Amino acid sequence: MADGLNIPGVSDKYKTNDLVESLMEVERIPLKREESNLETYKKQQDAWRGVNQKMSSLRDSVKSLYSFENPFSNRLSSSSEEYAVTADAGREAEFGSFKIEVLQPAASDRFLSEEIDSDMQVAPGKYTYSVGEKKIDFNWKGGKLNDFVTALNRRGNDTIKASLIGVSANKKSLLIESLRTGAENRLVFEKQALDFAKKTGMISSAKSETTTLKYSSLSAKTPETKDEIHQENIPAISKNNVKARGNDITIEPRGGFELDFPSLIRKSSSGKIEFSFTEKKVQDITEENVQLPKESLELPAPLSVTYEGISVFNNPSDSTLPPAQEQQEQKSKPVEISSSQVFFIKDSDGNEKPVDSKYFTKDSNGKTKVSVSLSDFPNAQSLVVRNSNTGKEISMTDPLCFDEKKSLGFEPKNAISTAQDAKLKYEGITISRPTNDIDDIVPNVTLHVHEKTEKPANIKIEPDTESAKDAIITFVGKYNQAVAEMNILSINKPEIVSELDYLSSDEQDKAYERLGMFQGEFTLTNGKSSLQQIVSSNYRFSDDASVTMLSQIGVSTNASGGARGYSPSQMRGYLEVDEKKLDESLKSNLNQIKNLFGYDSDGDLVIDDGIGYKIDRQLTSWVQSGGIISSKTNSLETQIKNSNSKITRLQTQLDRKEAELKRKYANMEGTLNSLESQQSTMQNFSNQNNGRNR
Incomplete structure (x- = not known):
């Protein structure tokens, strides 16, 4: 390329590109300033979101300490015979222990x-x-x-x-x-x-084996009377008041009988007895048994005196007693007896258990069918029918006894298990249920039956202090994290980060970037002060409360009991936990600790005070939609949008400015090149003329 030839922007003979770039650097200062502002806004927005995350986590933690599902109401259940029976205790279950004996678990065919x-x-x-x-x-x-x-x-x-x-x-x-x-x-x-x-x-x-318990005065026995109140004029229970005709048995008032079960039915695990009965009112025998008095108590006639033809009579004696006949009737008339319990199963030890209404079903004819599985009555020996009523007559069919397993006409040849109800003993009472998960014996406790017990199982219901302890420690951890984040953002001291030894090196580097970002932001310092005041305050939820502060349960800024004096960590409001003291407090004052975190101060059954409640309310004003943090982030979002718009506008202006400068300097460079070319031409022309003159 000839020395005098220059292409603007290629050879850059006059360094116009460097000149344009130098001029543009000055022009870009407002843009760089705005980009720096934008980066700051984004970091601040991320910082506020970090505060929101820490506060929300703390809020969730304290809500769990006073809400309906607070850990202080959790129950632990244990069984001395876990292989056979276990239990799940509900939150309303009473503390204590009880014994359960599993006679047999429920099974299926x-x-x-x-x-x-x-x-x-x-x-x-x-x-x-x-x-x-x-x-x-x-x-x-x-x-x-x-x-x-x-x-x-x-x-x-x-x-x-x-x-x-x-x-x-x-x-x-x-x-x-x-x-x-x-x-x-x-x-x-x-x-x-x-x-x-x-x-x-x-x-x-399998051949169905059914035996009819036919009533006869020879086979039947007269049961014990067993009246709750003895009355002289009420006859004892007697089989003489029982009449049998065909398949029907009529039990008149004060009648009864006892019939033994066949030995095959007693030995069978699936023995069953069925019969039907009706009731009707008859003339009450107490009306027939009223005995009129043989003697009447009469007061003597009033006396009189006569003197000189004038007689003076005494008034009749005035007594508050009723007439003698009425007295005797009140004393002799028996009280009517009315009882709905007529049928009983008697065991080999002579104990009787009533056949209650759960075994009854009524048909369309008004008859009541009774169907009893003898497996519900261990060692069943006989059926006792006792009509204690004085004004009711019972009519029943002859009881039928049969083996339930053979009643369908077949029986299993290789039964791994057969259908049966679970049977348990609780407080000496034998209970049967069709399932192994039983929730209606002990209030708010579900029993899980697995096997037959070798000895009665002792079930204990105790407070779950471990889950309460974990929840409190979690709260302390979340509280310290929230306070630490507020300290990092509001204080520009490196030791704020270095003393947080639980942070990883990467987390520490990021914390240093946020250090003092909101220095002078009073909302943060005020928020931290409010939290510190809440956790250090006294909460007297009742006149006899002995635990009213966190420090009393081993949670405070100096729970470890270190040397007295200035401690930067303690001064910054971080809480510590004395686990030994906390364990002892939970063991002895669990309910008071529960009230410490949330209690009803005005009796409207709504929690309105306590550490957990107050921290929740304090943090809600920060993290809720439209709260403090939301307002901060929304304000920054507006600034970010404005900054982006300004950056776009400045970038457009700079692009236009740079293009204009390049165009002008290119024109200038072209003009200079043209002038150089003319100068060179003129120089050549002059040189040629000088050569000819020689």
Whole structure:
């Protein structure tokens, strides 16, 4: 390229690019200042969001300390025989212990077939299975045993389940089980299901054995009278007041009898007794037994005196006693007796238990059917019928006794378990339930029955002090984190960060970047002061309260009991926990500590005071929508938007300015190049002329 040739922006002979860049650096100062402001706004916004996160976490922590689900109301349950029975205690369960003896757990029918071929084909037909009131009914087109099991399970839901157990390479056993426990939830096979169960050797035919307890004066015994109040004119219970005709038995007022159960029924675990009865009112025998007095108590006639033809008579004696006949009637007339309890089961030790209404069902004819499982009455020996009433007559059918397992016409051949209710003893009372999860024996306690107990289990309900301790320690940790964040943002001292030894190196570096960011921000310093005042205040929730401050339970700025004097960490408001003191306080003053964090001061059943309540209210004003932090971040968001707009505008102006400068300096460079070219031409022309003159 010739020395005199210059292309603007390429050769940059006159350094115009550097000149333009120098001029633009000056022009960019407002832009850089605004970009720095924007970065500051964003960091401040992130800092406020960090404060919001710390305060929200602290708020959640204190809410859990005084809300309905506070840990101070948690209960722990333990069982001395956990293999057999465990318990879950609700928040309203009373502290203490009680004994439970498991006589038998609830079980379901689980029937196993004999060995069958793995490739067995299940015949088509309508297969019906029922468990209690639930029925599984489906049409099977025929096919492999595996497919049949799959089809049955698909329809069984929570009622029945089938599974195949491999016995050998070519043999399997079919297990069909009820998924519902309880004596009333027996597994019943019907239609093709019954034939299939018999074919696979799961069940076999069983002859139903039913025995009628026929009443006769020879076989029946007269039961004890057992009146609560003895009355001379009321006859004792007697079988002479019982009449039998055909299958009906009439028990007149003050009649009764006792019939022993057959030995086969007594020995059976599934023995049952059923009968029906009606009641009707008759003339009360107390009206017939009123005895009129044989003697009457009479007062003597009044005396008189006569003198000289004038007689003076005394007035009759005035007595507050009723007439003699009325006195005797009141003394002799018996009191009517009315009782709804007529039927009892007597055990081999002579103890009687009433057959209560849970065994009764009424039919459309007004008769009441009684159906009693003798397994509910251990060692049942006899049926006692005692009509203690003086004005009621009972008519009943002859009781029928039978083995419930054989009443369907079949019995399992390989029963893994049979349907039965759970039976427990609580406070000496035998209780039966159809399930192993029982929540209606002990208030607010659910018992879980697993096995029969070898000895009575001791169930303890105790306060869950460990969860309360964890919640308090969590609160202290969240409180310190919130205070630390406020200290970092409001104080420009490196030791603020260095003394927080729980921070990682990366967290410390970020904390140093935020150090003193809001120095002079009074909302932060005031907020920290308010929190410190709340946790150090006295809360006397009752006149006899002995725990009214956090420091009394081992939570304070000097809980560790260090040397007295100035401590920067303590002066900054961080709390410490003396775990030993806290454990002792929770053990002895759990309810008072609960009130310390939240209590009702005006009796309206709404918590309105306490450390937790006050911190919650204080922090709500910060973190709620439209609160202090929201206002700060929204204000910064507006500044960020304005700053972005200003940066865009300045950038546009700078681009325009730079383009203009480049254009002007390019023109200038072109002009200079042109002038140089003309100068060079003129110089050459002059040189040529000088050469000719020589």
